[in-house]
Amino acid sequence: MSEFLTARLSKRIAYWVFLSIVVIEIVILVPSVMRRERELLNYLRSLSTAQALGRLDASILANLQDEMLIDYLQGLQTNQVILGGAIYDQSGNQVGRFGEAPQLTLAESQQGWTPDRYYRRQRRYDAPWDMPPLRDRYVLIVRHDASGVQREFFAFIGRIAGLIVIISVFVTGATLVVLRRLLIQPIMLLRQDLITAGQAIGDDCDTQTLAFASLPYARADELGDVIAAFEQMFCQITAAVATRKQSETRFRTLVEQAVDAFFVVDAAGQVRDVNQNACDSLGYSRDELLTLSVTDIQTTHSQADFEAIWQQLKPGVPQTIEVWHQRKDGSGFPVEVRLGLLDLGGDRYGLALARDIRDRRASEAAQARLAEIGELAAMIVHEVRSPLTTVLLGLNSFRSLELPERFQTRLELALEESERLQKLLNSILLYSRDPALVPEQIEINALVQHLVTTLEPEAIAQSPPLALRTLPYAVNVRGDRDKLKQVFINLLTNARDACPATGTITWAVQPPVAGQVSISIHNDGEPIAPELLPKLTQPFFTTRASGNGLGLAITKRIVEAHQGQLVITSNASGTEVTVTLPLASAS
Incomplete structure (x- = not known):
């Protein structure tokens, strides 16, 4: 209740309600007050007139003239409220006066709204008397002592003012009692609820448990x-x-689990935020990093270089640079930084994504070395193929000669080894070159069926049975027909070599999924150990005594050149090689 009474809204309502009622009461009661004043003046005049007529002899008044009349009227001063008077004839001329002369003249009496005058400051009341003995001969204006009227008037005003105050206080109190329930208390509770809600949201508290007191209203x-x-x-x-x-x-x-290091920096190069990867890669805690600047972390660019790069940054146009990051222990490593500009509510920040490129550089160096080795291998193959061809021609010429069995056996062995060496050189030369594709639209079911019908019947007769499953509708890919033939022939040859005569080779075209088609070749041979599966497509790795380890490597490179994938799986039911190729676009 005390809070209600001290509330600013309650005070303001009480003030304006009280003031409004007072003004309304004053407006209503002012005519009553003025009417009361007039009633008191009329009573004073009537009373004094009646008393005067009781003391004066009407027959004498009727016969007196001028000076004698004035002398006779001076007897009126014995009345305490009559102070004096003035006599005027019918022409308006003053005949005489007695006692305290009235301020009101006959001319003023005849011109005003009322014939009498009340002088509040002087507490005097001047009024003409209508006395039958003097009628039609004289006009008598009498001055009255209005002190009693003024006292009664102020007493009346006091009573009225007290009544106004009592009514105003009662109405204001009643209004506040009603408004407290209907308006003020709900508003105060709503204000408290707003404060509570704001604090809860600002303090990041659990808002589900908040109970608002204003809701019942x-x-x-x-x-x-x-x-x-x-x-x-x-x-x-x-x-x-x-x-x-x-x-x-x-x-x-996501930021904390990102593989890249995240740095948020301001225009001065001061670090404002980082993720955990940034802390781990540099060996600092997060609090330590937030005290450093860009030049403390990397040693490639100076502060002037950073400011120049900052001036070139534009929102939505990131820049990529390579710098050297320095750890807390003094060691360093190369990183690729992708720097973008963020505009957050007028504040500009730089978002730097730093990626450790040691592995990439090592991979690039290894690829460069492999490229050099490939070029060297190609050169060696070219240098060896010519004399090897001459050797083969010479060895084949010895076949026409009649040689002893011992020398004939050695000749066959030399020819076999020379041919194997020639195949190995051809495979090395093929692997050392990037596959050059001649793409065209290929219907994959037709390609598979064509390969099955064109394979040598003898090879098919000697191999395990081949089960072919194609799709009843066309499936088009875009690729090099000859290279894809080489892929499937190589895979089919490997399946034939791995599958026992009692087993079955299954060649299937799977229904397209997600814009890709898969072609699988499954054999019922012995399963391959899981640790060997990733090595099968590596160069010069083979599980066969007669293999050179380049067949699957070349096959994988051809498939990848077609934007496809080659996957090898093996379990107790056999081994399956799946080639996945993207479908040709509708255009």
């Missing part, structure tokens, strides 16, 4: 609508804050 009126709107607004804000927190948590989780 959500009636079917405008204030109830405001309270209901507050509840709805709070629910919306709470939901928005929860969504934002979830989004921030997800984003922070």
Whole structure:
């Protein structure tokens, strides 16, 4: 209750209600006050006139003239309220006066709204008397002592003012009692609820447990609508804050788990935020990193270089540079930094994504070495193929000669080894070159069926049975027909070599999925150990005594040149090689 009485709204309502009632009462009662004053003056005049007529002899008054009349009227001064008077004839001339002369003249009496005058400051009342003995001969204006009228008038005003105050206080109190329940208390509770809600949101507290005291006052009126709107607004804000927190948590989780180091820097190069990868890669804690600048972390660029790069940054146009990051222990490593500009509410920040490129540089160096080795291998193959061809020609010429069996056996062995060496050189030369594709539209079912029918019947007769499964509708890919033939023939040859005579080779075209078609070749041979599967496509790795280890490596390079994938799986039911190729576009 004390809070209600001390509330600014309560004081303001009480002030304006009280003032309004006072003004209304004054406006209503002012005519009554003035009417009361007039009544008191009329009573004074009537009373004094009656008393005067009781003391004066009417027959004498009727016969007196001028001076004698004035002398006779001086007897009126024995009345305490009559102070004096003035006599005027019918022409308006003053005949004489007695006692305290009236301020009101006959001319003023005849011109005003009323014939009498009340002089409040002097407490005098001048009024003409209508006395029958003097009628039609003289006009008598009498001055009265109005002190009693003034006292009665002020007493009346005091009573009226007290009544106004009592009524105003009662109405104001009654209004506040009613408004306390209907308006002021709900508003005060709503204000407290707003403060509580703001603090809860600002302090990031659990808003689900908040209980608002203003909700029971959500009636079917405008204030109830405001309270209901507050509840709805709070629910919306709470939901928005929860969504934002979830989004921030997800984003922070993604940032913390990112493989790249994240740095947020300002225009001066000061680090403002980092992720855990940045801390781990540099050996600093997060608090330590936030005290460093860009020049403390990397040694490639100076502060002037950073400022120049900052001036070149534009929103949506990131820059990529390579720098050297220095760890806390003094060691360093190369990184590729992708720097972008963020404009957040007028504040500009740089977002730097730093990626450790040691492995990439090592891979690039290894690829460069492999390229050099490939070029060297190609050169060696070219240098060896010519004399090897001459050797083969010479060895083949010895076949026409009749040689002893011992020398004939050695000749056959030399020819076999020379041919094997020639195949190895051809495979090395083929692997050392990038596959050059001549792409065209290929219907994959037709290609598979064509290969089956064109394979040598003898080879098919000697191999395990081949089960072919194609699709009843066309499936088109875009690729090099000869290179794809080489892929499938190589895979089919490997399957034939691995599958026992009692087994079955299954060649199947799978229904397209997600814009790709898969072609699998399965054999019922012995399973391959899981640790050997990743090595099967490496150069010069083979599980066969007669293989050179380049067949699957070349096959994989051809498939990848077609933007496809080659996957080898093996289990107790056998081994399956799956080639996945992208479908040709509709155009």
